[in-house]
Amino acid sequence: xxxxxxxxxxxxxxxxxxxxxxxxxxxxxxxxxxxxxxxxxxxxxxxxxxxxxxxxxxxxxxxxxxxxxxxxxxxxxxxxxxxxxxxxxxxxxxxxxxxxxxxxxxxxxxxxxxxxxxxxxxxxxxxxxxxxxxxxxxxxxxxxxxxxxxxxxxxxxxxxxxxxxxxxxxxxxxxxxxxxxxxxxxxxxxxxxxxxxxxxxxxxxxxxxxxxxxxxxxxxxxxxxxxxxxxxxxxxxxxxxxxxxxxxxxxxxxxxxxxxxxxxxxxxxxxxxxxxxxxxxxxxxxxxxxxxxxxxxxxxxxxxxxxxxxxxxxxxxxxxxxxxxxx
Numbered sequence: 001x002x003x004x005x006x007x008x009x010x011x012x013x014x015x016x017x018x019x020x021x022x023x024x025x026x027x028x029x030x031x032x033x034x035x036x037x038x039x040x041x042x043x044x045x046x047x048x049x050x051x052x053x054x055x056x057x058x059x060x061x062x063x064x065x066x067x068x069x070x071x072x073x074x075x076x077x078x079x080x081x082x083x084x085x086x087x088x089x090x091x092x093x094x095x096x097x098x099x100x101x102x103x104x105x106x107x108x109x110x111x112x113x114x115x116x117x118x119x120x121x122x123x124x125x126x127x128x129x130x131x132x133x134x135x136x137x138x139x140x141x142x143x144x145x146x147x148x149x150x151x152x153x154x155x156x157x158x159x160x161x162x163x164x165x166x167x168x169x170x171x172x173x174x175x176x177x178x179x180x181x182x183x184x185x186x187x188x189x190x191x192x193x194x195x196x197x198x199x200x201x202x203x204x205x206x207x208x209x210x211x212x213x214x215x216x217x218x219x220x221x222x223x224x225x226x227x228x229x230x231x232x233x234x235x236x237x238x239x240x241x242x243x244x245x246x247x248x249x250x251x252x253x254x255x256x257x258x259x260x261x262x263x264x265x266x267x268x269x270x271x272x273x274x275x276x277x278x279x280x281x282x283x284x285x286x287x288x289x290x291x292x293x294x295x296x297x298x299x300x301x302x303x304x305x306x307x308x309x310x311x312x313x314x315x316x317x318x319x320x321x322x323x324x325x326x327x
Contacts, residue, residue, distance in 0.1 A: 266304040
């Protein structure tokens with residue numbers, strides 16, 4: 001496999017197509033397995049530096065083999081990605097995705113990509129591993145359909161800053177986000193994050209405010225007023241969906257984690273969400289008991305709000321006892 005592919009890198013497009021057909025025939029006859037292909041492909045990558053000096057556009061040629069293999073079910077996308085993590089051979093993995101898209105179409109690639117759980121940020125050069133750069137790269141390569149929520153997040157954030165009015169925000173959502181996504185965890189995560197980023201950027205995380213110190217009283221009041229102003233959007237989207245309320249709490253938790261847990265912020269936001277009836281009390285307790293590695297910083301987040309959650313749990317137990325006595 002390595003010999004054929006290496007030679008194929010310097011062939012014409014027709015020659016490379018014939019090499020792919022040969023590998024396809026070998027696969028059908030049981031003479032070429034996924035393991036064989038991935039082993040050969042890895043050997044090819046190991047010679048990439050030498051090949052780049054000899055063959056123009058060699059990464060595009062190599063991508064044609066990688067893309068063909070995935071499109072032909074001769075290997076898994078995640079296995080291909082492992083060979084190119086942290087920007088190794090960049091932008092080869094993106095070229096492979098473009099090749100797969102050319103061969104199988106957006107819907108097929110999207111389904112494979114979703115199932116793989118690949119984090120495309122990890123495939124960029126380390127210096128470029130951020131959402132803004134990822135969105136720019138995907139748009140340039142016509143692959144933005146792989147991360148529909150990333151584009152929504154950027155545009156929604158701009159819309160909120162432009163007009164932070166609940167009615168305007170909801171209208172933007174109706175006009176720009178597919179209705180099928182309104183009750184998806186991915187969208188609620190984006191919506192909650194965008195709303196809270198706006199709230200905090202205008203108050204407790206505004207320029208000049210030290211996040212490691214307890215904010216001044218007037219700054220906290222501004223934060224609270226902004227949450228109160230924007231809460232109708234969240235209430236409308238998650239009121240009837242307990243699981244989405246849990247997603248909103250995790251979005252809040254992750255926002256605090258990303259900002260190194262600004263002093264008192266997670267607790268204040270929990271209290272706002274509780275007092276303003278954005279999230280039901282039992283969902284806070286579900287968040288407390290939920291065990292997951294999907295969201296970083298859970299231990300520190302629990303430490304921030306554990307005393308309040310204990311109070312909430314005891315208050316709920318007292319209410320249940322009172323209801324029992326009345327019966």
